[in-house]
Amino acid sequence: MKLPFSGWSLIRLYTILVYLFMFLPIVVVIVLSFNPQQFASFPMQGFSLKWYVQLAQNEAILRAFKNSLVLGTLTALIASAIAVPAAMAFVRYSFRGKNTLNTLLLAPIMIPEVVLGVALLLFIRWLQQPKSFALLLAGHVILTLPYVLLIVQARMVSIKRVYEEAALSLGASPFQTFREVTLPLLMPAVLAGMLFSFTISFDDITATLFWATAEHQTVPVRIFGMLRHSISPEINALGTVMIVFTIMTPLLAGYCIRRFSKN
Incomplete structure (x- = not known):
């Protein structure tokens, strides 16, 4: 007896159901953000941007968004500044310990947040x-540093030592060799690591709840606090x-990395 569905058909159906389960709630949040009513209802009674207007006028949320941007940027810069020399030391040199x-x-990547x-x-x-x-920044650097280090190390291994040796043999100093040869070759990986670091810092909530203060709240912490008191349409x-910001940031960074790699 031949079954109406083959094994691959069942796998495809199961995959579609998994994706629907994962992304349908996100679609619902996006759709309800344009609902003019206070409470969610389907079908919606119109289309409105008033919750975005109220969101733009909410000073607490704007302050949290600014904190997240500043924190994510500083985290990416500091983590990259540590990861680049560390990767060079681990790949290029041998020393005790x-x-x-x-x-x-790399241990923080294996420890629960x-x-x-x-x-x-x-x-x-x-x-x-x-x-x-400062505590919040230090925590985010510790949290994101392993990702940046792994990316830069993987790129460093693929860079042949002969390029640096050729620059040194032509009279360049070690710093000039790093600036003119090593760093340009590492830059795509550095930018990718900075992107990972910024995204993780911007979206993190589990560990940030322990480190954030009332004055230095991030957007995820602010959302969590809003959900504890009431469910406002502003949350949607x-x-x-x-x-949108989380999706557009990697796309823009990927475009910049490709342009930089071509140059």
Whole structure:
């Protein structure tokens, strides 16, 4: 007896259902952000941008968005500044304790964010220091550094040593060799690592809940706080803005990386 559905058909159907389960709630949030009514209802009674207008007038949300942008940018810059020399040291040189140090720098990627958040918070309390933006920045650098380091290391391994040796043999100093030869070859990986770092920092909430203060709240923390008190339609508008921003950032960065690689 021949079955009406083959094995591959069932796999395709299952895959479609999984994607619907994953992305349908996102579509619902985007659609409801244009609902003129206070409470969600289908079909919607019109189309309105008033929740986006209220969102643009909400100083607390704008402050949180600014904090997220500043925090993500500083995190990406600091993590990249640490990852580039660290990757060069791990790939190009041999020294005592190299594997141990490399493992320590990559360890946060294997530790649950809740544990990492509590550990850093307890360490700051042990030092008798209050929570601050510096603590939040340090936590995000620790959280994102392994991703940047792995990307830059993978690129560093593929760069042949002969390019640097040729520059040195022609009279260039080690710093000139790094600036004119190594760094341009590493730049696509550095930009990709910075993108990963910024995106993770911008979207993180699990560990950020332990580090954020009332003055330095990020957008995900602000959304979480709004959901605890009431479900406002502004959350749908803010979620839509976050979705668009999170999607457009990698696309724009990928375009810039491709243009930079061609040059």
